Amino acid sequence: MKTFFHVEDIGDLRLALEEAKEVKDNRFGYQQLGKNKTLLMIFFNNSLRTRLSTQKAAMNLGMNVIVLDVNAGAWKLETERGVIMNGDKSEHLLEAIPVMGCYCDIIAIRSFAGLKNRDYDYAETIVNQFVEYSGKPVVAMETATVHPLQAFADLITIEEHRQTERPKVVLTWAPHCRALPQAVPNSFAEWMNAADVDFVITHPKGYELDPKFTGKAPIEYDQHKALRGADFVYAKNWSCPGVSDKQQYGQILSEDRAWTIDREHMSWTNQGYFMHCLPVRRGLIVSDEVIESDHSLIIPEAANREISAEVVLKRMLETL
Numbered sequence: 001m002k003t004f005f006h007v008e009d010i011g012d013l014r015l016a017l018e019e020a021k022e023v024k025d026n027r028f029g030y031q032q033l034g035k036n037k038t039l040l041m042i043f044f045n046n047s048l049r050t051r052l053s054t055q056k057a058a059m060n061l062g063m064n065v066i067v068l069d070v071n072a073g074a075w076k077l078e079t080e081r082g083v084i085m086n087g088d089k090s091e092h093l094l095e096a097i098p099v100m101g102c103y104c105d106i107i108a109i110r111s112f113a114g115l116k117n118r119d120y121d122y123a124e125t126i127v128n129q130f131v132e133y134s135g136k137p138v139v140a141m142e143t144a145t146v147h148p149l150q151a152f153a154d155l156i157t158i159e160e161h162r163q164t165e166r167p168k169v170v171l172t173w174a175p176h177c178r179a180l181p182q183a184v185p186n187s188f189a190e191w192m193n194a195a196d197v198d199f200v201i202t203h204p205k206g207y208e209l210d211p212k213f214t215g216k217a218p219i220e221y222d223q224h225k226a227l228r229g230a231d232f233v234y235a236k237n238w239s240c241p242g243v244s245d246k247q248q249y250g251q252i253l254s255e256d257r258a259w260t261i262d263r264e265h266m267s268w269t270n271q272g273y274f275m276h277c278l279p280v281r282r283g284l285i286v287s288d289e290v291i292e293s294d295h296s297l298i299i300p301e302a303a304n305r306e307i308s309a310e311v312v313l314k315r316m317l318e319t320l
């Protein structure tokens with residue numbers, strides 16, 4: 001595996017889930033694979049889970065790990081071509097990338113959407129340069145448009161908790177006070193479409209995600225109807241994806257708290273499980289009772305981030 005951005009990169013999902021189970025049961029079984037190999041983790045944005053779980057996964061595989069917080073200690077990087085660099089940015093990404101590639105065997109990168117220019121974000125301008133100029137395999141740790149390590153961990157969690165062959169999984173928008181990217185719902189939709197589940201998306205009008213990720217998944221604008229009979233409720237806020245109106249890209253179109261997942265919302269489901277990638281704002285996305293209930297899967301999801309990362313790094317190490 002040379003890149004990990006999309007569900008296609010992992011190939012057959014059944015096999016990937018089997019491998020995840022095997023890795024989870026024997027997470028230190030592949031220590032020789034990573035011996036004398038180095039993972040470089042580059043963060044342009046904050047992280048708790050991704051930082052810890054990906055490093056843990058690499059250590060399980062016997063790898064060495066270097067973590068670089070670009071905004072804390074590195075030279076400020078220019079990312080645009082064709083500019084006269086007479087401002088506060090001392091180094092250009094186009095030099096920094098091949099330099100970083102010299103010191104590692106695999107690069108993992110977190111670089112969120114700027115939410116200002118849809119074309120720039122959806123072209124994956126930053127991470128594509130890493131793919132092109134680093135000379136190393138690249139793992140997405142949430143890029144402008146995707147968060148596949150999260151979606152894979154979520155799928156593992158659903159697989160572990162499903163009670164039927166084909167559970168109903170609902171992705172529901174929920175309100176938030178700050179504009180958030182679409183990477184998590186984009187990847188979740190992409191992975192659920194590829195998985196053996198009944199997948200439904202619900203959100204207020206104007207929040208339609210890019211069909212490149214949602215495919216033929218049905219959109220139900222009535223949240224109550226969508227949640228009826230759900231086995232898994234995956235809540236997430238995202239800002240306007242700007243599909244029909246680019247000018248609205250990245251804007252907050254609604255803060256309607258009727259969409260907050262509380263006990264009443266969960267009572268419409270089939271004794272469904274609550275899911276969220278975290279970090280989550282209580283009172284906006286979800287009520288205290290729901291997130292603390294025994295049907296909340298937030299901690300198992302976070303725990304499975306170690307497993308999704310280990311499967312991905314293992315596969316990359318196997319093809320180095």
Ligand code: AN0
Pocket residue numbers: 142180181182183184277278279
């Ligand atoms: C980020 C997001 O919504 O994409 C990261 C989630 C994993 N969340 C925040 O910035 C709060």
Ligand code: CP
Pocket residue numbers: 046047048049050051142150277278279
């Ligand atoms: N879910 C997730 O990616 O969390 P962090 O932003 O803390 O890494």
